[in-house]
Amino acid sequence: MSGELTPPRAIRGFISFVALLRANGFAVAPEQTTAFLAAIELLGPRSLQHIRKAGLATLAPPPERHATYHRLFDLHFRGSEAIEPAEGEDEEIVRLQEEGRGEDEPPLAEEANESGLAAARAEALVERRFGRDTNIDALRRLSREAAARLPRRRxxxxxxxxxxxxxxxxxxxxxxxxxxxxxxxxxxxxxxxxPRRILLLIDVSGSMKARTEENMKLAHALSQAARNVEVFTFGTRLTRVTRSLRLKRREQALSAAAHLVSDWDGGTRIGDALQAFLAVPRFGSYARGAAVVVISDGLERGDPAALRDAVAKLSRRAWRVSWLTPLAMAGGFQPQTEALIAIRRFVDDLVGGGSSAAVVSHLLSLGSRRAA
Known part of the structure; x- marks a missing residue:
C-alpha cells in the first residue's frame, strides 16, 4: 500500500470482501483490513480455506455471526458455487441477493426492456443515471409543507x-x-x-421506467423534509436506499442510490420482494405503525397469491397502506390487473401516482386521515 490512489489488482478482491462485510453490518477497522492483507501475504495461501481462516483471525467477526461471515465469504470468492444457506443465518441473506451473488439468482433477460411499457419476470441488471429536476414545484411544496402536514402520532x-x-x-x-x-x-x-414513520416502497421495474427518476427525486425530498422515513426499491430484488437518500445534495444522493440498486428497469416480482422485506425482522419493524406508501403499477409477473399475502401482513402492521399507481390517474378507477384485484381489500388507498404532484398531494393529505 504505497499511497497509490488505486490498489494493485491482486488485492482488490480482498479489499472488496472487506467492503462487503461492512455493507452487511460487520465492524471492520482499517487496521484490521491491513492485518488481513498482511496475513494473506504471510500465509502464501494455497486454498480458500487459508484466506477464510485469515479473515476470521484478523477481521474478528463476532461468534454469533460466523454463519453469516462464511456465507458472505462463499458468495464473494466462490460465486455460483456458493453453498446453500445454513440454518440460523440472519437477515443479511436478503441483502446478499441484491448484491448480485449466489445461485438463487433469477434468470437474466436476453434483451433490454427499452420501452418500459411491459412488465417482465426476467431480471435485467443495469446502471442508471439521473438528470435534472423537472418537477421542482412539487418537490418544493413537499419540502415546505411536510413538517406541518405529514402524519403524526402521540x-x-x-x-x-x-x-x-x-x-x-x-x-x-x-x-x-x-x-x-x-x-x-x-x-x-x-x-x-x-412524526409518524413513513415507509416508501418504490417500483423500479421496466414497466415503471418512465416514472422511476421522478419517484427517486421525490423520495430524496421526502427524506430531507422528514427524519423518520425509510425508502426501499424493488423490482426483482429488494434494496434499502435510505442511507443514500439522507445525503443532503440531491445529485450525490441519487448517484449513490444509482450505484446501490442493480435491478433498474428489469423484471417485476412485487410479491417476492415484499415477502423478502417481511422476512427480515429489522425491515419488518419499519412497517409497524407506519404510513406505508407503495408506488407501483401493480403489473405483477410472479404469483399474485404471494403479493396478496404480503400486502395482508403489511396492512396488519401498518397504520395505513396506500398504493399509488399510474393506472389510477383517471376518475372512477377500477383495478383490472389480477394483482391489484387481489390486494384491493387490504389497502386503504388505491389512488393515482402518475405524477409527482399527485404523489405529493397524497403524502400531505395523510396527516388529516385516521388509522385504518
Missing amino acids: GHRRRRARRGPFADLRRTLRDSVRNDGEVLRLGRLRRRPR
Whole structure:
C-alpha cells in the first residue's frame, strides 16, 4: 500500500470482501483490513480455506455471526458455487441477493426492456443515471409543507397544555408557593405529538421506467423534509436506499442510490420482494405503525397469491397502506390487473401516482386521515 490512489489488482478482491462485510453490518477497522492483507501475504495461501481462516483471525467477526461471515465469504470468492444457506443465518441473506451473488439468482433477460411499457419476470441488471429536476414545484411544496402536514402520532413524553388528561403536579406546587400555599389552578399535561414513520416502497421495474427518476427525486425530498422515513426499491430484488437518500445534495444522493440498486428497469416480482422485506425482522419493524406508501403499477409477473399475502401482513402492521399507481390517474378507477384485484381489500388507498404532484398531494393529505 504505497499511497497509490488505486490498489494493485491482486488485492482488490480482498479489499472488496472487506467492503462487503461492512455493507452487511460487520465492524471492520482499517487496521484490521491491513492485518488481513498482511496475513494473506504471510500465509502464501494455497486454498480458500487459508484466506477464510485469515479473515476470521484478523477481521474478528463476532461468534454469533460466523454463519453469516462464511456465507458472505462463499458468495464473494466462490460465486455460483456458493453453498446453500445454513440454518440460523440472519437477515443479511436478503441483502446478499441484491448484491448480485449466489445461485438463487433469477434468470437474466436476453434483451433490454427499452420501452418500459411491459412488465417482465426476467431480471435485467443495469446502471442508471439521473438528470435534472423537472418537477421542482412539487418537490418544493413537499419540502415546505411536510413538517406541518405529514402524519403524526402521540408520543410518550408530555408537555404543558391548558387542557389535558394528566395533572402537572410540579407546576401546580410551584404556583402554590407563590400564592401562600393556595392552589388556584391545576396545571395540565398532554402527550407531545411525534412524526409518524413513513415507509416508501418504490417500483423500479421496466414497466415503471418512465416514472422511476421522478419517484427517486421525490423520495430524496421526502427524506430531507422528514427524519423518520425509510425508502426501499424493488423490482426483482429488494434494496434499502435510505442511507443514500439522507445525503443532503440531491445529485450525490441519487448517484449513490444509482450505484446501490442493480435491478433498474428489469423484471417485476412485487410479491417476492415484499415477502423478502417481511422476512427480515429489522425491515419488518419499519412497517409497524407506519404510513406505508407503495408506488407501483401493480403489473405483477410472479404469483399474485404471494403479493396478496404480503400486502395482508403489511396492512396488519401498518397504520395505513396506500398504493399509488399510474393506472389510477383517471376518475372512477377500477383495478383490472389480477394483482391489484387481489390486494384491493387490504389497502386503504388505491389512488393515482402518475405524477409527482399527485404523489405529493397524497403524502400531505395523510396527516388529516385516521388509522385504518
